[in-house]
Amino acid sequence: MYHSREALTARLAALLHLERLAGPPDLDRAWEAVGAPEAHRAEGLWSPGLDRQGHRVCALGRASRPEVVDRVFRGLAELFSIEAGSYLLVDAGPGQAWGELPAVALRRLGLGGLARRLERRLLARRWAGCLRAVARARSRASP
Amino acid sequence: MRIIYHCYGQAHSSVTAANIHLGHLPRHRRATVAEIQHQPCFDRTEAHQLGRPCLMGTDEWGHQVYVLGLAGGRLAMVRAVQEFLVAGGVDPAAFLFVNALQHAGVPLRIGGYTSRRLGLIWPGRPLSALGVYLKYPRFVALVDQVRQQVQGRLP
Numbered sequence: 001m002y003h004s005r006e007a008l009t010a011r012l013a014a015l016l017h018l019e020r021l022a023g024p025p026d027l028d029r030a031w032e033a034v035g036a037p038e039a040h041r042a043e044g045l046w047s048p049g050l051d052r053q054g055h056r057v058c059a060l061g062r063a064s065r066p067e068v069v070d071r072v073f074r075g076l077a078e079l080f081s082i083e084a085g086s087y088l089l090v091d092a093g094p095g096q097a098w099g100e101l102p103a104v105a106l107r108r109l110g111l112g113g114l115a116r117r118l119e120r121r122l123l124a125r126r127w128a129g130c131l132r133a134v135a136r137a138r139s140r141a142s143p
Numbered sequence: 144m145r146i147i148y149h150c151y152g153q154a155h156s157s158v159t160a161a162n163i164h165l166g167h168l169p170r171h172r173r174a175t176v177a178e179i180q181h182q183p184c185f186d187r188t189e190a191h192q193l194g195r196p197c198l199m200g201t202d203e204w205g206h207q208v209y210v211l212g213l214a215g216g217r218l219a220m221v222r223a224v225q226e227f228l229v230a231g232g233v234d235p236a237a238f239l240f241v242n243a244l245q246h247a248g249v250p251l252r253i254g255g256y257t258s259r260r261l262g263l264i265w266p267g268r269p270l271s272a273l274g275v276y277l278k279y280p281r282f283v284a285l286v287d288q289v290r291q292q293v294q295g296r297l298p
Contacts, residue, residue, distance in 0.1 A: 044222025060223045063216025071194030072213060076224055079196055082231035
């Protein structure tokens with residue numbers, strides 16, 4: 001389960017994990033796949049599919065600190081007797097909730113094209129970090 | 144069933160709702176500011192405890208009542224957590240998440256921030272208690288609604 005402050009980064013990491021965006025940064029396809037922030041801001045877990053090992057890959061925009069997400073999920077998993085090895089939480093990057101706000105504001109003002117450019121730049125900045133998060137997740141995930 | 148009252152910092156709104164639910168605070172009259180300030184766990188949560196579900200007690204029907212602080216992303220987090228629990232094989236009837244922050248007014252928010260974030264217990268704690276006092280009937284209404292919802296269910 002990839003999580004980041006805003007939802008875009010976690011979703012990018014999830015898609016990279018599933019190799020839907022493998023290779024050099026492809027911002028056109030990445031943006032189309034990840035989607036605009038307003039469309040998913042209020043959603044919970046975003047599950048684009050299963051990876052080759054059969055693990056379900058999810059993304060979460062947490063709008064909070066990573067350690068809070070860790071405590072919430074681990075605490076509730078323990079409370080409801082969910083096995084600790086059945087899930088893996090991965091911080092996808094140092095995203096900031098306000099990172100996507102300029103684009104959201106621009107879209108509300110009817111400047112969708114400019115908003116889209118800002119979101120692409122955000123994804124471009126996060127690409128390398130997401131690849132590292134994916135590598136970290138793969139090394140920790142049991143087969 | 145596990146009833147989980149959630150709010151921002153796990154220190155005021157959720158604690159008050161849980162204590163009303165468990166009978167530690169009155170349901171049929173407005174609690175005094177002193178009673179609110181001295182209720183169990185009020186304005187006590189430290190930063191390192193935020194996000195860890197805390198058991199407050201068991202109600203008369205055997206349901207366990209918890210408080211939980213989710214910081215900024217409450218709505219998205221609650222949805223995500225519910226989906227996570229169901230995916231983990233938990234029966235959706237085994238838990239109930241209740242947003243206790245919906246009735247928190249400005250004095251409570253400022254008091255909570257002053258006490259928990261800035262570390263200024265005074266004036267933060269009395270201001271938080273005053274904030275709860277002002278909205279107390281709404282907290283009671285919220286808890287009554289929850290209690291009606293869960294009273295016939297198996298624990």
